[in-house]
Amino acid sequence: xxxxxGLFTGQDPNAIAFLExxxxxxxxxxxxxxxxxxxxxxxxxxxxxxxLLAGVSVIALSLVVGSAAGLAVGYAGRxxxxxxxxxxxxFLAFPQVIWALAIATVMGRGLVVCVLALALTWxxxxxxxxRAQVLVVKEREFxxxxxxxxxxxxxxxxxxxxxxxVSTVLVKATIDVSLAILLLAALSFLGVGAQxxxxxxxxxxxxxxxxxxxxxxxxxxxxxAIFLMVLAFNILGERVRDVLDPTSKTxxx
Amino acid sequence: MARVIxxxxxxxxxxxxxxxxxxxLLTQQLPGDPAFIAAGGGEATPEMIAHAxxxxxxxxxxxxxxxxxxxxxxxxxxxxxxxxAKPVIEDxxxxxxxxVELALAxxxxxxxxxxxxxxxxxxxxxxxxxxxxxxxSVFLGSMPIFWLGLMAVLVFYRMLDxxxxxxxxxxxxxxxxxxxxxxxxxxLLARDLAVLRDALRHLVLPASILSVVSLAMITRVTxxxxxxxxxxxxxxxxxxxxxxxxxxxxxxxxRNASVPIVTVIGIQLGQLIGGVVITETIxxxxxxxxxxxxxxxxxxxxxxxxxxLITTVVYVVINLVVDLLYPVLNPQVRS
Numbered sequence: 001x002x003x004x005x006g007l008f009t010g011q012d013p014n015a016i017a018f019l020e021x022x023x024x025x026x027x028x029x030x031x032x033x034x035x036x037x038x039x040x041x042x043x044x045x046x047x048x049x050x051x052l053l054a055g056v057s058v059i060a061l062s063l064v065v066g067s068a069a070g071l072a073v074g075y076a077g078r079x080x081x082x083x084x085x086x087x088x089x090x091f092l093a094f095p096q097v098i099w100a101l102a103i104a105t106v107m108g109r110g111l112v113v114c115v116l117a118l119a120l121t122w123x124x125x126x127x128x129x130x131r132a133q134v135l136v137v138k139e140r141e142f143x144x145x146x147x148x149x150x151x152x153x154x155x156x157x158x159x160x161x162x163x164x165x166v167s168t169v170l171v172k173a174t175i176d177v178s179l180a181i182l183l184l185a186a187l188s189f190l191g192v193g194a195q196x197x198x199x200x201x202x203x204x205x206x207x208x209x210x211x212x213x214x215x216x217x218x219x220x221x222x223x224x225a226i227f228l229m230v231l232a233f234n235i236l237g238e239r240v241r242d243v244l245d246p247t248s249k250t251x252x253x
Numbered sequence: 254m255a256r257v258i259x260x261x262x263x264x265x266x267x268x269x270x271x272x273x274x275x276x277x278l279l280t281q282q283l284p285g286d287p288a289f290i291a292a293g294g295g296e297a298t299p300e301m302i303a304h305a306x307x308x309x310x311x312x313x314x315x316x317x318x319x320x321x322x323x324x325x326x327x328x329x330x331x332x333x334x335x336x337x338a339k340p341v342i343e344d345x346x347x348x349x350x351x352x353v354e355l356a357l358a359x360x361x362x363x364x365x366x367x368x369x370x371x372x373x374x375x376x377x378x379x380x381x382x383x384x385x386x387x388x389x390s391v392f393l394g395s396m397p398i399f400w401l402g403l404m405a406v407l408v409f410y411r412m413l414d415x416x417x418x419x420x421x422x423x424x425x426x427x428x429x430x431x432x433x434x435x436x437x438x439x440x441l442l443a444r445d446l447a448v449l450r451d452a453l454r455h456l457v458l459p460a461s462i463l464s465v466v467s468l469a470m471i472t473r474v475t476x477x478x479x480x481x482x483x484x485x486x487x488x489x490x491x492x493x494x495x496x497x498x499x500x501x502x503x504x505x506x507x508r509n510a511s512v513p514i515v516t517v518i519g520i521q522l523g524q525l526i527g528g529v530v531i532t533e534t535i536x537x538x539x540x541x542x543x544x545x546x547x548x549x550x551x552x553x554x555x556x557x558x559x560x561x562l563i564t565t566v567v568y569v570v571i572n573l574v575v576d577l578l579y580p581v582l583n584p585q586v587r588s
Contacts, residue, residue, distance in 0.1 A: 086264075090271050095568045097527030102561040105549045106282050182397055186531055189399045190546055205400055209535075216407050223400025231395040238391070 040204075040218065044225050047199035051229065054111050054200075055181035058118045059173050066123035067169055070130025071157055075138060085131070091124035097183060104192035111194045114187045118180065125176075126169060133165035140164075167244040175237030178230040185226050201226045258577065268569060273326060276562045277319050280554070331559035334548075341559045344544060350434025351421060352529055352540030357435075358460035359532075360522050363468035368514060371475025375483060376502055386476060390469035398528055402462045402535035409458060416458050419537035426451050459536040463528050467521035474517040478510035485509075512579070519575035523568050 073084040100117035107113050137143065143160050187193040188202030196203060201222040208219030313321075325331070331341040374383040410418040421436055422428060429439035429448050437456060440449035482488070483506055491501045530542035537543065541560060548556035 086267075090268060093268055093272070093565075093569050093572070094275075095523070095526050095565060097530065098561055098564050098568075101530070101545070101549065102279060102557055105552070105557050106279050106554065178395065182395075183527075185397050186399055186527070189397075190530065190534065190549065192549060202397070202399075205397075205403070209403055212403055212407065213411050216411070219400070219403050220407075223397055223403065226397045226400065227395055230397070231392065234391050234395050 040221060043199035043204065044201070044222060047201050047204065047222070047225075048229075050111060050194060050198060050200045051181060051185070051202075051226070054115050054184050054194075055177050057115050058122060058180040058184070059176050061115070061119040062122035062126055062176075063169065063173050065119070066126025066128075067130045067162075067166075069123065070127040071134055071161060071165070073127065074131040074134025075153070075157060075161065081131075085128075088124045088127050088131075091121050092128070094121045096121050097186065100183070100187055101190060101192055104187065109192045109195060111184070111188070111198070111200065114184055114193045118183060122176075122180075126172070129169055129172060130165055133168055134161055137161055137164045171237065171241045171244055174240045175234065178233035178237065181226065181230050181233065261573065261577070265569070265573060269566065272565050272569070273323060273562060274319065276558050276565075277322050279561075280322070280558055281315075326562070331562075332555035334553055334556050341556050344556065345541065345559060345563065348539060348541045348544045350540075351538060352533065352542060354435040354437065354456070355459055355463060355532065355538055355540060356522065356525050356529055358437075358456055359463035359525060359528075360467060360518065362460055363464040363471050363521065364518050366464075367468045367471030368475050371472045371514075372479055372502065372507060374472070375476045375479035378480060383476075386472060390473050393465050393469045396465065398462055398465060399531045399535060401465060402459070402532060405458055405462055406535070417455050419455075419535075421452065421455050421539060422448070423451050423455075459532045459538055462535075463525060463532045466528060467518075467525060470521055471514070471517055475510070475514050478513040479506060482506050482510050516575055516579060519571065519578065523571040523575075526564055526568055 069084070069088070073081055073088070076084075096118060099121060100114055103117040103120070104110070104113045107117075138161060143156060146156055146160055184193055185200075185202030185205070188200055189206050191206065194200030194203045196207065204222035205219050205226075208215075208222065211218050329342050331345075333339065334341050334344065337344075370386065374386045377383055406418050409416040417423065426448055429436060429443045429445055429452075432439050432442055436452040437449065440446075440452055483502075488501055488505055491505050492498070496505075529540065530545060532538065533540045533542035534546050541564070545557060545560040547553075548560065
């Protein structure tokens, strides 16, 4: 649906038809219409892409920056490690939603600003995780061996450390995408994320809220869509963890 | 204990300095030139603007400006609201008890429901209740709480007409005499049962919605902490002594599992802050969160920055207290 929204609906998500305002679900409009007579199903379908893309971007950004920082910190040795860990802890100390709300208010609303604002604190989680992994792996024999062979530091980092640390980080990333989608939707709901007329799901719930008591389906379906997407990523995350990390069976013990 | 606190204090001071610096840098990004506005706006001549700039200290170096800003903040001066021109701190004093009441009620609900649920599912591991817990917590954890809140309003207010849709008291009820600022506690202190009933009716829906996220976490952690302990030798001994099963589970097992449980409750209390903002928005709960969202809508920057700074400090302090409690609860890590 995110790749080719046109295949899933014949309706234009931005076609305005005032005569068709706030219609209940029917054959022509399976989920009803919004306050401008736009088809809600079409808007949901077209909203898949921004919703999904924004959530994935937050984590992708944090993953890349955090992993690079974590690799460097873990490998660099004691003094750099000590200093940079304080920096990482500093970024971990911020309540994410509150700061994203403040940053987006001051720097200008929009989905892109929210993505950057969330990534600004989120990378530190990956840096901490990556560093912990590196500290374990770098004492293993094959790393010591390649160091003894005189290989360069960046080669050891990329060829030996990274592949052995990446699976734990990827498991976290899959589960985190669901959290990122939730937080972004919440920011949109609070009015600093995606701006109308974008069919982003969180923003749709916000507008639907105004019509909640008389036209309950309007807010119900976009919220349901967010819920299903987040649930899907959570289940995917659990599966990925079972595949990549056989040691973590603790939840099902 | 005192030594641990003393060792953490410099780090805490550094952290708070960093956070305030971040807040200060945010104020520097604000659109508009404050000197231009202070000089009277459109009519101002370049000399008037320069004069206002000097008067406000805006011509000084950034570091000096930061020092001035910090001096104000430490004295509780967060500037004046751009909407009602009152000092921001006055509004914050007025609104924070409502948020505290909501957050405490939510964490109480999730602890009172979550801990027994976790214990029960660990004791009856792999039975039907236990099999529901893990998927159930993933299910709940995937709900956007703003949506869940709206659905709750639809069901309990519009369809069943059981509970109010928002606010802290029905119009016409006077708030109880302020002692703590928490209406439920104040109504109890004043022995005013009608107000107490009304306050509780308004509190139950937002607090339940807010408790959902932490409920899932607390249940999971309680369950796994209990599972770790239920097979220990001293529990077999206790059973062998002929103690009743509830005594074994509650007195021997739960007490030893309490470290991770108390820790997760503390952490969740910090995590609630973001949820408080959302829940207050949905239920028109007149606390700091609703104040902040209104400020966002009005572009009331001093209010937003003050809110951000204060909630961050609260968040940091909660997490610090959780860290400090850890050795108190678990003698093994004291060394």
